[in-house]
Amino acid sequence: MDGTDHRILSELTADARTPLVTLAARVHLSRNAVKQRIERMERDGVIGGYTVVSGAGSPRRVTAIVLVYREDRMRGAHVVTELSRIPEIVRCDVLSGEFDLLAIVQAEGMDRVGEIWEHIAALPGVANTVTSVSLAQVIDRP
Structure with a gap:
């Protein structure tokens, strides 16, 4: 599975009734390419079925904060460019300090957080990372 497969799976987890054409637009593929990927994930057991979940909202996603120390101290855009290609990274800030x-x-899930961390830590120019996982969200302001 690649990042696009994870994004499709994420979209379907949030709403399994999302039309293929909508999924295709969100992941920048054709409708048929998305359909083939979904069928492959079903065959491989990644998607085990579809169900109705009663109650408020979808299952809680894992939120992690990754602090990145770069060897070049931000003198190039390649690390940020690579991070922008990971759909699960919903925000990235340049920091002082x-x-x-x-x-x-x-x-x-934590497996996917681990995959993302491994990818970030292996990027050329990344000297160190510190990762924390959110245990509970107590304030959420827009």
Whole structure:
């Protein structure tokens, strides 16, 4: 599975009734390409079925905060460009102080958070990372 598969899975988890054409637009693929990916995930057991969930909202996503220290102290755009390609990174700020970047990750589980962390830590120019996982959201302002 690649990032696009994870994004499709995330969209379907939020709303399994999302039309293929809407999914295709969100992941920048054709309707048929999205359909083929969904069918492959069904065959491979990644998607085990579809169900109705009663109650308010979808299952809670895992939120992680990744602080990134760069070797070049922000003298190039390649790290930010790579982070922008990860759909689960919903926000990225340039920081003052010890760390250079703050990335907010919202993923479907800890396995995916781990994959994203491994990808970030392996990027050329990334010297160090510190990752924390949100245990509870107590204030949420727009």
